[in-house]
Amino acid sequence: MTGTLVFLAVLLALCLGWIVRQSINVRPWVAETPGPWAPDRLPPAATAARVGLGVFLAVVTSFFMLSISAYMMRMESGNDWLPVSPPGLLWVNTVVLVMGSLALQLAWNAARHDDPKRLRFGLLAGGAFTILFIIGQLAAWRQLYGDGGFLTGNPAASFFYLVTALHGLHLLGGLVAWGRTLARVRRGDTPARILVSVELCALYWHFLLLLWLGLFVLLLST
Amino acid sequence: MASLGHDATSYAPPLEMEEMELAHPKTFIGKYIWSQDAKVIAIQYGITATAIGMVALVLSIMIRLQLGFPETFSFMDPSSYLQSVSMHGMIMVVYLLTALFLGGFGNYLIPLMCGARDMVFPYLNMLSFWMYLLAVLVLVASFFVPGGPTGAGWTLYPPQAISPGTPGIDGGIILMLVSLALFIIGFTMGGLNYIVTVLQARTRGMTLMRLPLSIWGIFMATVLAMLAFPALLVAALMMLMDLLLGTSFFMPTMVSLGEQAGYDGGSPLLFQHLFWFFGHPEVYIVALPAFGIVSDVLATHARRNIFGYRMMVWALVAIGGLSFIVWAHHMYVSGMNPYFGFLFATTTLIIAVPTALKVYNWVLTLWHGNIQLTVPMLFCIGFIFTFVNGGLSGLFLGNVTVDLPLSDTYFVVGHFHMVMAVAPIMVIFAAIYHWYPLITGRMLDNTLGKIHFWVTLLGTYAIYYPMHYMGFAGVPRRYYAYGETGFISDSVATLNSFISIAAIVVALAQLLFIYNIVVSRTRGEKAGRNPWNATTLEWQTEHVPPHHGNFGPELPIVYRWPYDYAVPGAKHDFIPQNVPPEDVEPASADDPKAD
Numbered sequence: 001m002t003g004t005l006v007f008l009a010v011l012l013a014l015c016l017g018w019i020v021r022q023s024i025n026v027r028p029w030v031a032e033t034p035g036p037w038a039p040d041r042l043p044p045a046a047t048a049a050r051v052g053l054g055v056f057l058a059v060v061t062s063f064f065m066l067s068i069s070a071y072m073m074r075m076e077s078g079n080d081w082l083p084v085s086p087p088g089l090l091w092v093n094t095v096v097l098v099m100g101s102l103a104l105q106l107a108w109n110a111a112r113h114d115d116p117k118r119l120r121f122g123l124l125a126g127g128a129f130t131i132l133f134i135i136g137q138l139a140a141w142r143q144l145y146g147d148g149g150f151l152t153g154n155p156a157a158s159f160f161y162l163v164t165a166l167h168g169l170h171l172l173g174g175l176v177a178w179g180r181t182l183a184r185v186r187r188g189d190t191p192a193r194i195l196v197s198v199e200l201c202a203l204y205w206h207f208l209l210l211l212w213l214g215l216f217v218l219l220l221s222t
Numbered sequence: 223m224a225s226l227g228h229d230a231t232s233y234a235p236p237l238e239m240e241e242m243e244l245a246h247p248k249t250f251i252g253k254y255i256w257s258q259d260a261k262v263i264a265i266q267y268g269i270t271a272t273a274i275g276m277v278a279l280v281l282s283i284m285i286r287l288q289l290g291f292p293e294t295f296s297f298m299d300p301s302s303y304l305q306s307v308s309m310h311g312m313i314m315v316v317y318l319l320t321a322l323f324l325g326g327f328g329n330y331l332i333p334l335m336c337g338a339r340d341m342v343f344p345y346l347n348m349l350s351f352w353m354y355l356l357a358v359l360v361l362v363a364s365f366f367v368p369g370g371p372t373g374a375g376w377t378l379y380p381p382q383a384i385s386p387g388t389p390g391i392d393g394g395i396i397l398m399l400v401s402l403a404l405f406i407i408g409f410t411m412g413g414l415n416y417i418v419t420v421l422q423a424r425t426r427g428m429t430l431m432r433l434p435l436s437i438w439g440i441f442m443a444t445v446l447a448m449l450a451f452p453a454l455l456v457a458a459l460m461m462l463m464d465l466l467l468g469t470s471f472f473m474p475t476m477v478s479l480g481e482q483a484g485y486d487g488g489s490p491l492l493f494q495h496l497f498w499f500f501g502h503p504e505v506y507i508v509a510l511p512a513f514g515i516v517s518d519v520l521a522t523h524a525r526r527n528i529f530g531y532r533m534m535v536w537a538l539v540a541i542g543g544l545s546f547i548v549w550a551h552h553m554y555v556s557g558m559n560p561y562f563g564f565l566f567a568t569t570t571l572i573i574a575v576p577t578a579l580k581v582y583n584w585v586l587t588l589w590h591g592n593i594q595l596t597v598p599m600l601f602c603i604g605f606i607f608t609f610v611n612g613g614l615s616g617l618f619l620g621n622v623t624v625d626l627p628l629s630d631t632y633f634v635v636g637h638f639h640m641v642m643a644v645a646p647i648m649v650i651f652a653a654i655y656h657w658y659p660l661i662t663g664r665m666l667d668n669t670l671g672k673i674h675f676w677v678t679l680l681g682t683y684a685i686y687y688p689m690h691y692m693g694f695a696g697v698p699r700r701y702y703a704y705g706e707t708g709f710i711s712d713s714v715a716t717l718n719s720f721i722s723i724a725a726i727v728v729a730l731a732q733l734l735f736i737y738n739i740v741v742s743r744t745r746g747e748k749a750g751r752n753p754w755n756a757t758t759l760e761w762q763t764e765h766v767p768p769h770h771g772n773f774g775p776e777l778p779i780v781y782r783w784p785y786d787y788a789v790p791g792a793k794h795d796f797i798p799q800n801v802p803p804e805d806v807e808p809a810s811a812d813d814p815k816a817d
Contacts, residue, residue: 001495001499004499005546005547008449008546011449012542012543012546015445015539016539016543019430019535019536019539022429022430022431023430023431023532023535023536026429026431026532028429028431028432028531028532028783029527029531029783029785029786030782031781031782031783031786031797031803031806032781032782032803033427033781033802033803034426034427034429034779034780034781042421042422046422047422048342048343048418048422048423051418051421051422052342052343052414052418055413055414055417055418055448056410056414058448058449059410059413059448059449059452062448062449062452062453063452063455063456066452066453066456066496066499067456070456070460070471070492070496073489073492073495074471074488074489074492077487077488077489077491077492078470078486078487078488078489079487080470080486080487081487151467151468151469152467152468152469152470152484153486155469155470155471155487155488158463158469158470158471162459162460162463166459
């Protein structure tokens with residue numbers, strides 16, 4: 001639980017600092033015409049979509065921190081934990097996911113520079129790498145299963161399947177958003193109009209890449 | 223407000239967000255079924271939550287019939303008793319209270335009180351309700367599967383919840399876990415809306431420190447829920463794997479029904495940690511909106527500004543933060559390192575400080591107020607009493623040494639029903655009586671409301687006060703029947719019958735309330751605009767009930783906080799938030815209020 005609590009503490013400290021800044025030296029009971037400057041103005045870069053994604057990513061982080069906490073606690077609780085060596089395929093998959101993230105970054109840049117061709121290429125490549133990653137993860141499951149890493153019997157293997165599945169499900173959810181964006185590109189929407197969708201996809205992918213790196217380190221080190 | 227120059231006195235900053243594009247459906251289905259309007263979604267949430275809440279109410283009556291009159295009713299056996307208890311708890315906490323406060327009042331009040339046309343992501347908001355409805359339907363389906371619904375307690379502790387012989391093991395428990403997962407996914411969609419709308423879609427002049435406390439309460443509760451519900455989701459998923467796939471996350475090595483079960487080395491304590499990491503914040507997910515709403519309703523009906531507004535906001539935030547580091551006080555009886563027990567007892571007692579602050583501020587708001595004993599006000603005062611009573615017994619239970627002997631007795635049942643069942647429900651009633659005129663344009667019947675209040679208040683005390691004494695007498699909870707024991711006196715049986723009769727009376731009073739809601743919808747007295755003379759924006763809309771898009775062609779501009787009641791020197795005893803300082807009518811010289 002320590003990791004989860006540290007994450008929550010950081011998050012709540014940020015919230016608290018922000019709220020204190022809003023409320024210190026403010027006299028709410030004084031009626032006045034709103035001025036051009038308000039202390040609680042969010043910076044213009046914080047659009048509703050970005051803030052929404054940020055909140056969602058905080059929820060996903062909380063979810064994975066709790067899963068990792070459960071992982072650590074289960075590791076210490078019984079004496080039946082047999083470390084599994086993650087299949088070597090995971091290294092390849094990691095590279096594939098990095099490529100996917102880069103491709104979506106390319107798409108985002110293209111959307112900003114109003115370049116429909118590169119945007120389309122970036123989106124397609126990003127999706128293809130992601131699907132490849134998921135297939136790779138399934139192959140890694142097979143590999144582990146072939147090496148005797150069954151779902152039951154060894155909690156380390158159970159957790160391996162659990163955390164990779166949870167990460168994969170989040171990618172699949174991302175692919176839904178990706179598919180909707182791609183459909184809009186195919187319908188001929190201009191890059192400027194789908195900039196927000198592409199941007200959200202790219203940010204979400206970067207987040208899931210970071211998350212995967214964290215999970216991979218966890219799987220390698222235990 | 224036609225022309226706004228840029229001089230110092232009448233400058234209004236531009237909208238932070240551009241005017242949003244609203245979906246304008248034309249058909250009945252688009253307007254009222256697949257609706258993206260937060261007000262309609264709120265009512266959908268409200269009706270669904272109330273309907274499933276009525277099921278839980280019936281279950282509680284079945285529990286009380288069994289306890290009050292054992293061996294009388296053939297439809298109650300040990301299994302159905304445990305199933306009634308489990309489903310009653312789960313429905314009331316998650317599917318009624320959480321859904322009604324956040325999905326119901328959150329959806330209705332956030333856009334209106336912030337001065338927005340709708341939630342920021344209306345489509346997601348609609349999906350949120352339909353996920354919730356699906357979760358409720360899956361839950362209801364568990365009544366009809368072979369073996370019936372879950373009987374593993376609302377806490378679903380393993381190994382009980384996974385062992386053969388537990389009621390509901392054939393499917394009810396699986397459906398319960400699936401339903402919870404759906405609920406959490408649906409809630410996350412709604413929660414995104416509540417948070418981002420409060421952060422991003424406030425109208426001009428609505429600074430954070432001018433938000434009504436209702437919004438602060440709902441906002442903080444949503445933040446808690448977004449961070450705490452994932453713990454329940456993780457626990458539910460892992461338990462599903464234990465149940466269906468045979469993993470051993472939570473299941474220890476054990477002998478079940480004379481045979482070695484196929485599990486090895488799992489940790490039931492791990493489940494308890496995950497569950498209560500959600501479970502304790504859940505108490506505040508229900509309590510914080512109640513705290514917020516009660517502050518607004520009290521101020522309005524006492525015609526006085528809320529005492530210590532900023533303190534109230536900080537207290538909400540502090541309670542929210544602290545609620546994440548007290549969870550293990552639910553696990554004292556599970557056994558833990560004494561130092562941990564000490565730590566969690568300390569944090570538990572510390573959380574009483576901001577909570578007590580809020581109670582003092584409510585009472586100080588009433589002090590010298592021009593108290594109108596309307597039905598919403600009665601329920602608010604009822605809330606303060608009940609919450610203090612329930613909270614004080616919480617101070618006892620927060621200590622490890624006191625908790626250990628009391629934890630498995632009726633003392634705990636009395637405590638948590640007072641503090642997190644009756645108290646928030648009182649606020650829900652207050653809120654419904656307060657905002658019903660806005661939602662429907664009609665007033666609820668006053669006499670029926672007063673009968674409803676007095677029967678509910680006195681009735682719940684008749685139910686839960688005696689439980690504290692039963693707890694001291696050592697009567698254990700969770701038992702289907704007590705039979706012949708050496709330590710439970712005969713008077714306990716009499717007391718149980720008394721409690722059951724009180725419970726039935728209280729339940730009947732709720733039917734009166736439902737009747738009032740249904741009948742007043744068409745026959746109630748017309749409310750007109752702002753019947754309570756309130757200051758917040760939801761009462762300042764052009765139409766009552768507010769139309770699609772909430773406000774007229776222009777969004778309101780906010781000049782003041784929501785608590786300008788009985789302002790010295792003003793003619794009226796309230797100044798709505800959207801009245802500019804120069805438009806406030808001064809009191810005439812012979813008015814006694816003028817000085």
